Amino acid sequence: MIERVPGTSRSDLASALGFSEMAATRIVRELLAAGLVEEFESPGKTRKKKRSVGRPKTGLRIVPARIFAVGITVSAYHSEVSICDAAGEIRANRMVLNPPFETPESAARVYAEAVRLLIEEADVDLERIIGIGIALSARTDPDRCEILRSEYFGWANDGGRFCSEIRKFIDLPIEIENIANALAIAEMRFGAAREASAFALVHAATFVGASIVSENRIVRGATGVSGLIGHFRSTPTELTCVCGRSDCLNLNATGFGVLGRLGLLDEPSFDNAHLSYYAGTLLEVLSNQTATGLVSEAGACLAPAIDNIGKLLGPEMVIVSGQLGSDAIYFDGVKRALETHYDLGSDAAFRLVRGTIRPERSAALLALHTFCYSDRLDYDRLVDTAAPRSSARG
Known part of the structure; x- marks a missing residue:
């Protein structure tokens, strides 16, 4: 408060x-x-x-400079580690270039070393770092600190090995989340959804996924997995999704779909070995605005899914986020399709909002929310480190 x-x-x-x-x-x-x-x-x-x-x-x-949180964004886009203060402002960050994604362990070691170097370089009180947030495209079990499955990276259940590798370099509490959930938590605490208790966030990049928040809590479903809208049925294509189908939303409303329509894919099937190529090429397309029509069409393909989310869940708002989702042309394509075909107007049941938190910032904000602004705050540790400068203790 x-x-x-x-x-x-x-x-x-x-x-x-x-x-x-x-x-x-x-x-x-x-x-x-x-x-x-x-x-x-x-x-x-x-x-x-x-x-x-x-x-x-x-x-x-x-007091912003008295609490710090570390973030690790595991991504083929803007892959980085960062440190934020208690106000959620990034105090230091470090890019992680060409991280290996062959196994969770190999990736974790590279990110852990980047965190170690960043902490050494940063002008922060290391004893006041409260935890680490990890955001990535994967189904996770935050309670067990495990990656359950990642279609994007091609990882199966890692048994907590990713987090274990991080702790070998820095022994702090860790919260690991799907990127859509991490963004939703960041928007709820520091962004567009600060005043909303029920909303949905759609993360659009190479693929698309969603996070549902009800009463300020992530809805995880009976098996801990929810928001897999990338496998909603859409228009048939010549591409192949990781699930084996050719008519998934993942192939129509995403960066992978845009690259396919531009003829920039060597193979019609998604290949984990080409993650960096997909990400780098899509960012170049968005930066140069060489395919505004296709980007807008991809956004329009997302509109039916958002309309279904709105009708089924009744959220206060739907936030469109991610490297593709936050692009102005893509977002405008979503908005115009909703207005034209699904009666989105001033009297609509929900507001359509463009994301305000960048994916690479979400991991640190996830840690800050989890380990400072919650009942998981380690008060005893903080009061001990504050003792030399606090006259109120005792």
Whole structure:
């Protein structure tokens, strides 16, 4: 609450969260001791001439430079590691060039070494790094820190080996998530969905997937897997999806589909060995705007899936994100198709929103959300590291 509303007072906390002002004072004292928040007088406040009784309503705000989180974005696009502060601002980042994707372990070792070097170079208090977020195109089990399956990378269940390799270099808590879920969490905490409790996020890049949020929680389904809209049926093509079909949304509303229509694929079937080629070529096409018509058509192909999501789930908004999804031409293609064929207008049940968080930023924000702004905050560790500079401890 303090992060969302800087200037929040102790009495504001007590009133909004349903406990006494004495309890609010005790909790705030602990947050001050850990160096997580600080007191300040809001610039807009003016002192009343009449003397008030009781403690003045001093505002509270997060201290950005007292908490840091590490992010690892495993991608063939903008692959990087990063460090953000408590406000979600990136303090340092490092590109990871040509990472090996043959096995989870080989990829993890390269990213882990990049994290180690970044931490050495960054001007941050290393004892205040609270955890690591990992975002990638895969089905994951965050509770077990495992990659269950990745059609994109061609990985099967890794038994937690990716995360184990990271911990060999830096022993911190890890949260590993599908890229669509990581983006949804980042948008919910720091982006377009800050005020929404129920929304959907569609991630469009080489392939397409979705994340569903209800009551501020990711909907994972009975088996922990949801959002596989890339395998929705669409127009038949001459391409072949990883599932073996030729009529998946993955072949129509995606970068892979755009490259196929441009004649830039050597083979009609998706090949994990060509991930860097798919990503680099698509980014070049988007940058040079050499195929605006095809990019817009790909966006239009996504419209039926979004309409179905809207009708089935009734979200407050649908966010279109990802390296392709956040492209202005692609997004406009989605929007115009929804307006033309599915009656998306000012009175629509949901709002269509272009993503505000870039994929490479989502991993660090995932860690910040998970290990700072949740009940997984390691308060004891933070108050211990704050002791030398905190006069409130004890």
